[in-house]
Structures are given as structure tokens and as C-alpha cells.
Amino acid sequence: MKILILFLTISLTNYSVTKKNIEKERSLLKTEYLSNENKANTLNEARIKLTECLYNDIFNHWYTTKWSFEGHSEKPKQGTIACGYFVSTTLRDVGFNINRYKLAQKSPEDEAKVIACGTSIEKLQNVSKQELKKHFLKQKDGIYFIGLDFHVGYIYKNNQEVYFIHSNYIENKGVMKETIENSKAIVSSKYFIASITHNDNLIKKWLLKEIIATN
Structure with missing residues (x-):
């Protein structure tokens, strides 16, 4: 028990340090953006940095945290976290100025619209997992929000691999990364997709710490 408590304490300390470093x-990028005439370059730097921080730093802390329907833990590997709260909490912790409670309580479609920040979302209906993967293989590498009938999570597309990162409700497995082909949870009659990495409106919100409206 003492070893477990020590591990959790170290993990939470590391998570706190991770958030501060991000x-x-x-x-620094905000300062560069405001002072630089070529804002497009800084915006691209921010796009890359945000994606790296979310995928390599924030997600890695949350893997194996258990799922429950009412789960809303703010601490990785402690308590439980529902799929909506996994998305909203990780977005907040990577630096977005967002109300994690209001975002997590929205429908998958409305959650996609909030994250889209005024840009259009993609809607797919009656497609197989194979067709869903083919869709993402045509997209740019990066992170995307995906809403299903009754579930939400992230898609991470890298070269020819497409991963579903989510708090898995099946057998309460919790936060995990799995390929689309191997995911039982990603089956849905419709999908709502919003880009995170390639959404300039969203990147600017992160960069300038502007509030993302959830009303």
C-alpha cells in the first residue's frame, strides 16, 4: 500500500510539472506570436507543439485510468473518468481555457461543434471501421476529436496508422490507445469529427489563452 501511495504521489507530481512546462x-509561443509579423510561422509552431504535448505528455499520464459513467477525476490513475470528461480534462490540462464540466456534458455532436470553434465539422454515417480508417488515412497527420452515438474520444493519425484514444467503457477498461481495427467501442451509426491539430481557430485560442465558449 505504501508503495502504491508513493507511486501515485510521484505520478501526480510529475503531472503537475508536465502541465507547468506546457x-x-x-x-513563450504567445509572446513570439504577438511580436512576430509572420504569425503563420508561429501558428504552425504552436500547432506542432500542442499536438506533441497532448499526445506525448498529457495522454501518457492518463493511460490505464479506469472508466465509470459518473467518473470525472482530475488526477490521472486516481478514481475514474468517463469518456467526455477524459476529453474535456485533457484539453484543459494541455492549456485550453475551457469549462471541462460544460464540455463533458454536451452531446457528441455539440462537443464537436464547440471544439471546432466556428469551423465546420465532418459528419459520417453508416460507415464501417474500415471505411472510417480510410477516411482518416486521407487526412493530415495529427489529432482529431471524434464523437460517436454515445461515446467520444480522440483520433491520432500518423502516417498509415490510425489510433482511437479514449476512456473505454467496455469492461471499464478506461483510458487507452488502440487501432481502429481492434477497437470494439468505435462502432457507431454516425461520427462527428473536428480537427484539433489543423484548426487554426482552435490553435489561436490555445496560443492566446482565449475562452472557448461552451454555451
């Missing part, structure tokens, strides 16, 4: 990098 905030420092975001703040």
Missing part, C-alpha cells in the same frame, strides 16, 4: 512553452 504552460511555459505556450506562453
